Amino acid sequence: MSAADMASGTDTASAAKMAHGAQQRLARMLEYMSKEQLREFLLRLPDKDLCQHSTGATPAQPEEVGCMEVASCLVARYGGQQAWDLALQTWEQMGLSELCARAWKEPAMKSGIKEKYQNQRRERSCLTQSWRNEYLHQKFTQLLLLHRSQPRGYDFRLRRRRNHEVADEQGHLMEIGDLFGQGLSTQKQPPTVVVHGVAGIGKSTLARQVRRAWEEGWLFKDRFKHVFYFNCRELAQSETMSLAELITKDWGTPDASIGQILSQPEQLLFILDNLDELKWDLKEQRSELCPHWSQQQQVHTLLGSLLKKTLLPTASLLITARITALRRLKTYLKHPHWVEVLGFSESARKEYFFQYFTDEIQASRAFTSVESNPALLTMCLMPLVSWLVCTCLKQQMEQEQPLSLTSKTTTALCLHYFFHVLQAQSLGTKLKGFCSLAAEGICQGKTLFSPEDFRKYWLDGANISTLLNMGVIQEHPTPQSYSFIHLCFQEFFAAMSYALCSTVLKSDRFNNIKFITDLTDVYDRHDLFVEPTTCFLFGLLSDQGMREMESIFKRSLSRKSHSYLLQLAKSEVLENHLSLDPYSWHLLHCFYEIQDKNFMKNIFTFNDMRICVQTEMELLLFTFFFTFCHDIKRLQLNAGGQHRQAEWTYSVFL
Template identity: 35%
Template sequence: MPRTTVRDGLCLLSAYLEELEAVELKKFKLYLGPATETRKGRIPWGRMETAGPLEMAQLLVAHCGAREAWLLALSIFDRINRKDLWERGQREDLARGTPRGDPCSLGSQLACSLEVFPGAPRKDPQETYKDYVRRKFRLMEDRNARLGECVNLSHRYTRLLLVKEHSNPMWAQQKLLDMGQVHARTVDHQASFIQMETLFEPDEERPEPPRTVVLQGAAGMGKSMLAHKVMLDWADGRLFQDRFDYLFYINCREMNQSASERSAQDLISSCWPEPSVPLQELVRVPERLLLIIDGFDELKTSFHDPQGPWCLCWEEKRPTELLLSSLIRKKLLPELSLLITTRPRALEKLHRLLEHPRHVEILGFSEAERKEYFYKYFHNVEQAGHVFNFVRDNEPLFTLCFVPLVCWVVCTCLKQQLEDGGLLRQTSRTTTAVYMLYLLSLMQPKPGSPTLQPPPNQRGLCSLAADGLWNQKILFEEQDLRKHGLDGADVSSFLNMNIFQKDINCEKFYSFIHLSFQEFFAAMYYILDGGESSSSPDQSLMRLLTEYGFSERSFLALTVRFLFGLLNEDTTSYLEKRLCWRVSPHIKVELLDWIQSKAQSEGSTLQRGALEFLSCLYEIQDQHFIQQALSHFQVVVVSNIVTTMEHMVSSFCVKNCRSLLVLHLSGAAYSADKEHGERWTSGPRTLLTHSPERSVLPDAYSQQLATALSTNPNLTELALYRNALGNRGVKLLCQGLRHPNCKLQNLRLKRCLVSSSACQDLTAALMANKNLMRMDLSSNDLGLPGMQLLCEGLRHPKCRLQMVQLRKCQLEAGACQEMASVLSTNRHLLELDLTGNALEDLGLRLLCDGLRHPVCRLQILWLFGMDLNKVTHRRLAALRITKPYLDIGC
């Protein structure tokens, strides 16, 4: 085989292997071992195990030859589910050399030229530059990266939604208002999407390719990362190969620091990796050059309207603002193409400099892309799925995850939380805490910034948000900003600018990135010291709480939830120590007074709006405060609990309620009323269908309920309806039931995914707890094995149960023999419900033997829903005569 083919084959194979993630490369090696066995012996695993992509390509080419190694690699790509590599590889032709669409990546090219053929000629300038671009943009640092920590941009980057038209007011408002998956669908249904690959392609409106593309996006929307990805994809041969020969990246923040005069020649030279710059080669065809200007809005004011003669010559030196402005206005190198990223606030100034640019807005992540981002951040697939479902359960959090920066904040927090003991441990990152971290990220947008950059008038920003909330306003005019002492340029990190058409003119409006972020700032208005004394809005905290009234339907619900969350000790510390925003010391006292008056008006019963109120308490994560707040309630009834997070919120709060007498926690209705553990749906809050074992609630839920049983001797009734405890959950709950402090009398576990193996733990609880008098295990799959274990406890001398409900527990005739033995030994049992079980006539005959026993004191027996013959009915009639105090319903 010619030397060039070997070299090209090695380069090509190495470039493809570099696209594999670590887990995929390991799979590649595992499949490769047996595949090479029939050739010149098997490649030793010891050499493959530690080999990177380049070394792996060298081993394979040396073992099989370039052509055969390439075909073998393609077959393995297909087997490890990298169809994209397999399909792209089918179009490659080793005989023509490394294709332009997939040049060798950094490292593999150097190896090809230096290691395989030391005497190889020097690469052409374009390849030299592409190597440099790959080296510069391949790796990225997270905002919280420590020394040496970096992430492969291609492995982390997730496609953003790009749309090439301006929003209309109706759609813009809908996007701001919608929550959760409804919000995701609204974003997905926006028209005129455009792909990154077609940014410079003509369309129906533009028969000629655009020379300038403006990428607009709010703070944290991923503009810079997209610009970096454009550079990397071009260098890797995936983007603009037939359109541009060279791409140059200009960071506007760095341009601000430049005080000296420079020429266009200097500007391009600063992007070149070597001292010797082939300038004639670079500008030989200027229409094949693309200049990426990242962060136009960050340029100093002098850049927007520079004074002085334009720079018209390639070598002519001018102040940096004049040079850049000359390039943007196309006074210099007019054939040059531009890709400019900016926040919306600078659009008007930019518009004055450009002629017919293509305008593209970055909308962030769709629901599918949010999920993809989570799976890319967490390399463990099961962990990624667990975290994504957890976030999707949290509607406000999932909504704001359309912003890439929020996705990163959420993933970073939850990763640390997993490492510290799990997502749903007793103290978790609340929604408010994540919003606060997002706020801090906006104030320190780039790594290395020495100090935070809070808005000049934070009180004005908070009062604007609150005023808008009371007036149902989410789009603000400039006069609204002025009313609250704000300037659009000063708060561009927090407010997004929208330009809408009205009649024959355009109007400019400002909005928070989402209504939930406006509600977050509105809550801050009420907790900051002196906030209510501001000129506007004229609404007191008590007015806010009265209007809210525990109602999840209130337009103030999320604001009040954030208000509680902002009083969390850690969040307050962020506000006071890092932002110097002082929190009023009187807010907690006012909240407790309001809760007490609410409890008195509701007769010490928390039922209406219970879940919403508990969600507020959960946000504060202050056990002492929660104990004080719930000390005024003796009965808590929480209904229609849908998500795992809502279950956790409920259990976390009630474990801190020491005065509670009665606790009812009811899940939402099962889909199609099925009995086999499918999860339920209710409106926008949807859970997936899993097997019963995978559907159970986390251990922390049952542990917190067990804590309530062991620490609150006043609790006499616990009813869990449609709570997916599972056997593990029942085991943990029974630890609380066996505790000496537990004085529970009534336990209901209806439709809680309890199976036969959990009955052993229930039996132990019956033997230990003399206070328990009523137990409902209806609609659980106990069967005969479960009944045998349960009856062991019912026969125990210490068991004091008076009522047992076993409706629809998959019991058959054999279970009646076990129950008959209980009836003949247990003098305390007064009521038994066996409705909905297939006991048949044989089972009833066995049961009647126990009912006739002199020890039996049963007074009520429920047998509805059974197909019994005449003989059995006569037997039951005779039993009524023998025991007239026994009421039999059938």
């Protein structure tokens, strides 16, 4: 036998061995899928007849095809590397984020396949078209980040505030690469960075971007040897866990032993995303607890030990939380640094549109249409709103309709998206039950729902499949559960339940007045107006919102709920006016959503105001509010945040 023949035989054997290994690994991943998921997986493949030749099965009968058979057919048809690529793309399209994450930890993905797949992602000029995709915004537009010594109270006060206090609150803008830079602080302690902001502003996407940028080697590569990402929403499913198990949950089987990884904690970064979604009180945790990394602990004890630096005190932390949760968190964090996400600048909003649409002409048409609606353009500073707007406009293009979005409030945009784009009313009588399910979750602090939770509201497997296909919910395979693709969407549907005065937790104690008491039970009176559910409720009880609701549910709505909600808001304004006069931006957002001009004319009677505006959204809210301040004599408006580069203080005597 010649040397060439021997080399050829060796190559063939090597290739066969690699193909067999890829087949085994792929089959192992497919085993995590349910039969229904496997059916959908096969139907999404380009070659829908992939497994027919060997088994006689049809796409409608995928249960007759085993996972090993599917893996074998994929590898035989596409080769090991392309089979992995195709499987990952399909899982992403199905919203199986946990399965994608698990696959990325496979040795095959840590080598050439992973590098190739990352390069393909970087080369894509268009963002993935589904918010539920874990890797949305791979070419994520730069967010405005504001570092300050203390988080601002998300309210502004009338009088009783000195000029230097306003200036001090403005902070300074920073880049993502400065989150753990030397300029962040002169303190020697390892930093705990708290990335905070309003709902939908891009906090979680930023956290995932940090992890991904570190993996790709262009962010913090010299600072951290290991970066671990944990979604606290998913961790809430677990009761007990050791730190070793927590790390394995994120990394699969690490390249080094857990003990070796943790031996240099100063080179570790733990990202705790959505920390505010964990419903436990840090005050109940004993600060002296310092469990060993191998010791089983309750999840809240384990995370509490990381936060308080009683476990791995020299490790760095990156935490994301809504701005409304900071009061609860700030007392218990060790030397935190506060970074507020302000959203997109106007130029970044335009950049986002050109990333979403692959065709420059389409992108230009879409952005021009939004520019004709200044309120909507302003709201697009929130990445979630930008995505909703682009998705709505994309559908209009596909249907060859004139490009037009008249929405001026977040609630109006969500109504358009869910009921004109997704046609959620196709759920029929089950829609009300779905809203009640969302409200139950809000009442109980619950974001993950089991199939039994759905059945409690007469939602069966077919209804769940419909919601999955719409992209309203996403599936978590182990254990099988579902969540809304964004917490804001759960809060929107919960608000619909309250607007309908639907029963929650199968209780008949709610009526068109008392339903608001349930919200105060959930948030307490002080926090009621800072929650997105309440803000959506104001929007749904506006004149436009009620008309839409009546059309969707084919029933009349009482205006008593509208009147009672405004009366409650008026009480909030009057009570606070007597004590240091805090007028919350969140409360103004509620007033903006309901757009009740008659109410606004008679509620604000002060004559002196000094405020600091950080974002264009706040400027929009203030402009709406100021229209009705007929008695004001003196106004001082300070700009910061988005306007920091053109800093100004504007005083007017009227």
